[in-house]
Amino acid sequence: MKSHVRASLEEAQVALDSLLSNDAALEAITEAGRLLAETLRGDGRVFSCGNGGSMCDAMHFAEELSGRYRLERRALAATAISDPSHLSCVANDYGYEQVFARYLEAHARHGDCLLAISTSGTSKNILAAAYVARERGVHILALTGKPDTPLGRIATVEICTPGGRFADRVQELHIKVIHILIELVERQLFGETYT
Secondary structure: OHHHHHHHHHHHHHHHHHHHOOHHHHHHHHHHHHHHHHHHHOOOOEEEEOOOHHHHHHHHHHHHHHOOOOOOOOOOOEEEOOOHHHHHHHHHHHOHHHHHHHHHHHHOOOOOEEEEEEOOOOOHHHHHHHHHHHHOOOEEEEEEOOOOOHHHHHOOEEEEOOOOOOHHHHHHHHHHHHHHHHHHHHHHHHHHHOO
């Protein structure tokens, strides 16, 4: 079993090394961090969404912004689309494909930002949310695990982190990217107190 543990960690290291050597992905992360900070600086709101583990990542992203990450600073306007009553109501009345889109129809405004997380880049409900976001003038930050996906093509900025054969490696890279995005926001908005 120890050899499996080592092999798993080595596989994760290969995925991270691949991301580190991908200049396009590093530029995309930088640009996404700039857009997030610009949105929040202008009193815009940040929304996030995903399915399964990606929903957990979307929730983690939002709570670190509205709560606390590394700094004692003001709360930032970030919400994960994860309210069970909203999700079950919309899924029941309109179908699961509309659960995120319908929320954005109600709450998103021009100049806001959506972090749309899909390891495949093809999740129908994430795509529906992205189309609503685009119609409303909301910046779309796509966090995907495969290049050249429908979500990546509609995004303002796509951060693609291929991690191998399985989604878990992609999700491991996604949480690293999410933490970096939050750090970039804090540095840009509160840089004088960042230590």
